[in-house]
Amino acid sequence: MRYDLDDLRLFLGIVDExxxxxxxxxxxxxxxxxxARVRALEHHAGVDLLVRGRRGVRPTPAGTTLARHAREVLAQTARLDSAVASYTRSPAAPLILLGGGSAMHxxxxxxxxxxLRAHxxxxxxxxxxxxxxxVRLLTDGExxxxxxxxxxxxxxxxxTEFLGDDSLVVIGQAGGILAGRSAVTYTEAAxxxxxxxxAGSSLRRWIETHVGPHAPAVRHRTTVAGLNQVVALAAAGVGLAVxxxxxxxxQVSLDVCELQDPWAHRDHLLAWGVKEDDRRATxxxxxxxxxREAALSEPSGRTARREPADRDVAPGARQEPDTLTRP
Known part of the structure; x- marks a missing residue:
C-alpha cells in the first residue's frame, strides 16, 4: 500500500501525545x-493500529511497528530533500530564519x-x-x-502552520513552595x-505585555541571558520562574505547575516569507x-504534574487549586 507522509506525521504525533x-x-x-485519516490508515493496513481508551490511545503491536518505520521514512525523506536542496543555491545567499527566545532554546x-549536516x-x-x-520582516521579504x-x-x-506547543509553566525547587500543587496563577507565583x-528578552517582554499594568510587582533575585540558567537557578531554590x-x-529535579492564566497557553507557528524565489524555495x-521533525521529536508532557484531564476532556473540567503557601 501507499503511505501519505502527512498521515505518517499525524500517526507519530498521536503516538507521542x-x-x-x-x-x-x-x-x-x-x-x-x-x-478519519487514522481510520483510513487502519483500513488500508487491514489491522488496528491504536487501542482507544477513555484517557487517550496507545499503539497496538502493529502500530508500534508502523511508528518505528514511519520515523525512519520521514528521516530518509528529510535527507532526500536536503541532498537535492544542496544543488539549488549558492552558499553566498544564506536562508534567513527568525524566532523568539523559546524557539531558540x-x-x-x-x-x-x-x-546543516545534510546541506x-x-x-x-x-x-x-x-x-x-x-511578521514584519517576513512580510517585507527580508x-x-x-x-x-x-x-x-x-x-x-x-x-503559517502549527509547529508545537509553547505553553508556559511555573517551576521551583523540588519539595519547595510548589510541592503538592498542579497549577498556579501568575499573581500567586509573583x-x-x-x-x-x-528585560530585553522576547519572553520577558511577552509576559510583561500580557500581565498588564496592574500586575503585582515582581522581585527578581537575578536575571540572566538564557533559559538554561533560569531553570538551573530555579532548581537550586533561588526563586520561582516562568x-x-x-x-x-x-533530567533536572523540579516542581512544575501549570500556569493557569489564559495567556500562558501558547502555540508555536511556522511562518513563511512572502518573497518568491525559485532558487531558494527547495x-x-x-x-x-x-x-517540523525537530518539533515532532521533542518529548511531550515533560511535566509529570500535567493532569490526565488535559487529554480529550472538555475545557473547564480541571479542579481549582489551593492557594500557595507563603514562606
Whole structure:
C-alpha cells in the first residue's frame, strides 16, 4: 500500500501525545479530520493500529511497528530533500530564519544541526526576534522562515502552520513552595521571589505585555541571558520562574505547575516569507521540514504534574487549586 507522509506525521504525533486530539493539534487538523485519516490508515493496513481508551490511545503491536518505520521514512525523506536542496543555491545567499527566545532554546538548534549536516552548501542566518518584528520582516521579504507565537500572529496574512506547543509553566525547587500543587496563577507565583530572563528578552517582554499594568510587582533575585540558567537557578531554590514547558530538562529535579492564566497557553507557528524565489524555495522547504521533525521529536508532557484531564476532556473540567503557601 501507499503511505501519505502527512498521515505518517499525524500517526507519530498521536503516538507521542497519547491522544488523537493531541496529534490533530500538532498537524493543525480538526479532530474529525484526524480521526478519519487514522481510520483510513487502519483500513488500508487491514489491522488496528491504536487501542482507544477513555484517557487517550496507545499503539497496538502493529502500530508500534508502523511508528518505528514511519520515523525512519520521514528521516530518509528529510535527507532526500536536503541532498537535492544542496544543488539549488549558492552558499553566498544564506536562508534567513527568525524566532523568539523559546524557539531558540532547543527547537531551532536541533533543526539546524540536522539541516546543516545534510546541506553542506547551504548556510542559515539565525536571529532572535519577537513575533511582531518577525511578521514584519517576513512580510517585507527580508526573511525566509520564522517561528511565531500563535496569539501574536493572528490575521498576519502570512502562510503559517502549527509547529508545537509553547505553553508556559511555573517551576521551583523540588519539595519547595510548589510541592503538592498542579497549577498556579501568575499573581500567586509573583508573591514569591523569582528568577527570569533579562528585560530585553522576547519572553520577558511577552509576559510583561500580557500581565498588564496592574500586575503585582515582581522581585527578581537575578536575571540572566538564557533559559538554561533560569531553570538551573530555579532548581537550586533561588526563586520561582516562568518558562516554556519545552525548556525543562526532564533530567533536572523540579516542581512544575501549570500556569493557569489564559495567556500562558501558547502555540508555536511556522511562518513563511512572502518573497518568491525559485532558487531558494527547495532549500526553504527542506529547512521547514527539519523544523517540523525537530518539533515532532521533542518529548511531550515533560511535566509529570500535567493532569490526565488535559487529554480529550472538555475545557473547564480541571479542579481549582489551593492557594500557595507563603514562606
Amino acid at each position: 497519547g491522544s488523537i486530539t493531541g496529534g490533530a493539534r500538532r498537524m493543525h487538523l480538526s479532530l474529525p479530520s484526524a480521526s 532547543q527547537l531551532v538548534p536541533q533543526a539546524l544541526v540536522s539541516f 553542506p552548501d547551504v548556510d542559515v542566518a539565525v536571529s532572535e526576534s519577537r513575533t511582531p518584528d518577525t 526573511a525566509d522562515l520564522g517561528v511565531l507565537v500563535g496569539d501574536e500572529a493572528r490575521d498576519c496574512g502570512l502562510r 508573591e514569591h521571589p523569582m528568577v527570569g530572563l533579562a 518558562v516554556p514547558r519545552r525548556a525543562i530538562d526532564p 532549500a526553504t522547504r527542506a529547512l521547514a521540514r527539519h523544523l
